[in-house]
Each structure stands twice: as structure tokens, then as C-alpha cells.
Amino acid sequence: MPKIERIKKRHLLKKREQRYELARIENELDSTINGLDEKSHLESGVLDDGSRVLLLDGEIVFFQHEGRIVPTLRALLNGLIEVPRVTVDMGAVRFVVNGADIMRPGITHVDDKVKQNGIVAVVDETHGKPLAVGISMLSATALKAAESGKVVKSIHHINDALWIFGKS
Numbered sequence: 001m002p003k004i005e006r007i008k009k010r011h012l013l014k015k016r017e018q019r020y021e022l023a024r025i026e027n028e029l030d031s032t033i034n035g036l037d038e039k040s041h042l043e044s045g046v047l048d049d050g051s052r053v054l055l056l057d058g059e060i061v062f063f064q065h066e067g068r069i070v071p072t073l074r075a076l077l078n079g080l081i082e083v084p085r086v087t088v089d090m091g092a093v094r095f096v097v098n099g100a101d102i103m104r105p106g107i108t109h110v111d112d113k114v115k116q117n118g119i120v121a122v123v124d125e126t127h128g129k130p131l132a133v134g135i136s137m138l139s140a141t142a143l144k145a146a147e148s149g150k151v152v153k154s155i156h157h158i159n160d161a162l163w164i165f166g167k168s
Contacts, residue, residue: 007045102152114140132157
């Protein structure tokens with residue numbers, strides 16, 4: 001994830017563009033977006049590296065990663081969208097918040113909706129708060145059966161550039 005210095009080409013989406021983007025996100029993530037309607041002020045922008053972001057009230061809520069649209073931790077924390085969850089034990093938390101990929105031994109629970117190559121939220125077992133957003137390398141069944149190895153690739157975590165940008 002590149003350091004976000006500024007957002008270029010930032011503009012407010014028209015109602016038709018907003019409807020299209022929200023439908024595309026819901027279809028791509030197979031989830032429903034909550035709390036956004038045509039009256040919401042959704043903006044589109046381009047980062048220095050050329051990837052697209054969507055902003056709501058100045059906060060990045062969705063970003064583009066390898067051609068896919070992905071929710072940020074702020075979108076998950078605000079209940080804007082729900083994605084399947086992978087729960088990690090408290091011993092794994094310090095590694096996850098520093099950007100480490102998720103290894104099978106640290107996982108305590110897996111949602112049945114987890115798909116191979118699907119977007120997942122990595123949450124802690126105590127509070128259930130999202131710590132990272134990642135891409136599952138296995139389906140829910142395969143993930144539950146696995147005993148070792150890397151199972152979720154972390155693409156956004158607490159204290160990365162996207163998180164820090166949202167704090168300012």
C-alpha cells in the first residue's frame with residue numbers, strides 16, 4: 001500500500017454514477033451497503049499511484065486493489081458494509097495490526113460465507129472489531145480443515161496509509 005499524500009481528480013459523484021458504483025460494489029462483494037442512499041455525498045478520487053478511491057464525508061470508504069473494489073476498515077467499523085469474517089486469537093492481534101498475513105494456527109473462527117479469493121474482515125476474538133481487510137486464499141470449508149500455513153493475505157490494516165489518512 002503506497003503512502004497517500006493526496007487524492008487527485010476528486011469529484012462528487014452524480015446520482016446516476018453513485019447508483020452504479022453502489023450496485024457494482026454490492027455485486028462484487030456479494031453484500032448490501034447500509035446507510036448510503038442517493039442523498040449521500042459520495043466522492044470519487046484517484047491516488048498518486050493511479051488507483052481509485054471512494055470517499056464519504058472526507059473518509060476513504062472503498063479503495064481499489066488489483067482491479068477490485070475493497071472496503072476500508074472505517075467502512076467496516078461504521079457498519080457501512082458487512083463482509084465475511086475471520087476471527088483471530090489475541091496472540092495474533094499484534095501481528096495483524098502491523099500488516100502480517102494471517103496464518104491458520106491463529107484463527108479461532110471462520111464465517112461460512114468465506115470464499116476462496118474473496119474479501120474478508122479479520123477481527124479479534126475478544127471485541128469482534130475489524131483489525132485488517134484481506135483476501136482469503138481458501139474457501140470456508142478448506143480453511144476450517146487446514147492446520148497450518150498462510151490462509152489470508154492482508155491488504156489493509158490498522159496503522160497503514162489508508163488508516164492514517166482517515167485520521168486527519
